[in-house]
Amino acid sequence: MKRFRLWPQSLVGQIIALVAIALFVAQSINFVLLLQERNRVQLTSQTAPAVFRIINALDNRPDRWPGRPNRPDRPDRADRDRDGPRAVRFSTARPVLTGKPRPDIEKRAETMLSDIGLAARSVVAVEDDRVMPLRRWERIRMRTTGDGPRGPRAGRLVVAVEYEAGKWVTAEARSGNPPARFGGWLIGQTLILYVIVLLPLLWVGSRLARPLKQLTGSAQQFARTGAADAVDERGPGDVRDLTMAFNAMRARIIAMLDEKDRMLGAIGHDLRTPLASLRVRTESVEDDAERARMSETIDEMNRMLEDILSLARAGRSTQAAQKVDLAALSDAVVEDFIELGSPVDLADSDRAVAFVRPQQIRRALRNLIENAIVYGDRAHVSVLHENGTIRIAVADEGPGIAEDRMEEMLEPFTRLEGSRNRETGGSGLGLALVRAIMAEHQGELRLANRPEGGLEASLVLPG
Numbered sequence: 001m002k003r004f005r006l007w008p009q010s011l012v013g014q015i016i017a018l019v020a021i022a023l024f025v026a027q028s029i030n031f032v033l034l035l036q037e038r039n040r041v042q043l044t045s046q047t048a049p050a051v052f053r054i055i056n057a058l059d060n061r062p063d064r065w066p067g068r069p070n071r072p073d074r075p076d077r078a079d080r081d082r083d084g085p086r087a088v089r090f091s092t093a094r095p096v097l098t099g100k101p102r103p104d105i106e107k108r109a110e111t112m113l114s115d116i117g118l119a120a121r122s123v124v125a126v127e128d129d130r131v132m133p134l135r136r137w138e139r140i141r142m143r144t145t146g147d148g149p150r151g152p153r154a155g156r157l158v159v160a161v162e163y164e165a166g167k168w169v170t171a172e173a174r175s176g177n178p179p180a181r182f183g184g185w186l187i188g189q190t191l192i193l194y195v196i197v198l199l200p201l202l203w204v205g206s207r208l209a210r211p212l213k214q215l216t217g218s219a220q221q222f223a224r225t226g227a228a229d230a231v232d233e234r235g236p237g238d239v240r241d242l243t244m245a246f247n248a249m250r251a252r253i254i255a256m257l258d259e260k261d262r263m264l265g266a267i268g269h270d271l272r273t274p275l276a277s278l279r280v281r282t283e284s285v286e287d288d289a290e291r292a293r294m295s296e297t298i299d300e301m302n303r304m305l306e307d308i309l310s311l312a313r314a315g316r317s318t319q320a321a322q323k324v325d326l327a328a329l330s331d332a333v334v335e336d337f338i339e340l341g342s343p344v345d346l347a348d349s350d351r352a353v354a355f356v357r358p359q360q361i362r363r364a365l366r367n368l369i370e371n372a373i374v375y376g377d378r379a380h381v382s383v384l385h386e387n388g389t390i391r392i393a394v395a396d397e398g399p400g401i402a403e404d405r406m407e408e409m410l411e412p413f414t415r416l417e418g419s420r421n422r423e424t425g426g427s428g429l430g431l432a433l434v435r436a437i438m439a440e441h442q443g444e445l446r447l448a449n450r451p452e453g454g455l456e457a458s459l460v461l462p463g
Helices: 011-059 078-083 103-115 136-145 183-225 237-282 288-312 326-339 358-376 430-440
Strands: 089-091 122-128 156-164 167-174 322-325 344-346 353-356 379-386 389-395 444-449 455-462
Touching: 011 103, 011 156, 011 167, 011 183, 103 122, 103 156, 183 237, 237 288, 322 326, 322 358, 326 344, 326 353, 326 358, 326 379, 326 389, 344 358, 353 358, 353 455, 358 379, 358 389, 358 430, 358 455, 430 444, 430 455
Parallel strands: 344 379
Antiparallel strands: 089 167, 122 156, 156 167, 322 353, 379 389, 389 455, 444 455
């Protein structure tokens, strides 16, 4: 399954992304709760004036609701309200109301009447666009200040309540101006919250990321070259402890590798001295055939010693990488084999430049060509450009390698031919050494059987 590409890969990026998502979810929940509360308050403010007029009119009628005590001290306002601009009308038939039905106001009015102990049998509410007359205090303010009406004039809300069977009371009120939008305010609040929370998080993340990035780079450099600079011990305590542990491990590994190199150098020197002495002594052997066999054995021991030492030192080369034309390098190696009478040819190829250690690439290519000649009778060399990489391919005309043994052949001291006869192959270190050289160059050694027969071994290098 492919990883979602928009999701950050770094630890700090993931923490910031999670916090940002959590803030967004929290603000979304807050927005929903605020919107619900706002709608509830708006609905109450629209419903309350009409409900108040209805309750006030019912409290001042001589035929009050059953069970309610008489209140002779209250004046009867029904007749006065009936003549006013917001008349409260009583009727014995269901009033005919025109306008947009408001079931939300009907439900809210029922709840408000129930809260004060008045159980309405039925509630009907409608809203239309007719403008309600101005209140008295609004007219006084306009005459005093000379201002016109502030904001859009509200429409009319009509609420009818059946308080007893066949008895209805109807009241009118302003429907209320549409409330101001608060989406922009909420977005601004969210942005401020993001700034307050994420900026300190970015600062902490940068303090955490810098030493981790340096630590990663040092570890990668150590994997490529076997040496790396020490990492600055800074950042939070946990990161400093990790850096200190890495620096201690690095120093110990470098000391061990240096000791290994010194030991290998001493072994190589101590073994070459007796081999040179044996070569001198072979000159005193009178039998030419025996002398030749002894010389070949000594040469084979020297080559094996050189391969072992080279494999042991892989990854710690002292030669600096440089820009090299791999096509020209391959041509020079092939020419050396042709001068020795070996069946090798090179296909025409374009210029292929890469940063490599030329001596190591020469050795890797020579090993592949020698294997192709020994096991496949002939070597065909070509230099190809493929998908941003440079591939030096060495193909032979031999039997190839079984697919289940491809990986095995890259291990040290593994030979395709089971006997230990030196005439049919070397010590089994050639491909292992080539793979180590490719790993040091961030490249790859590929083995594949050719459809027409034979094996193709390729050195794949970054272009």
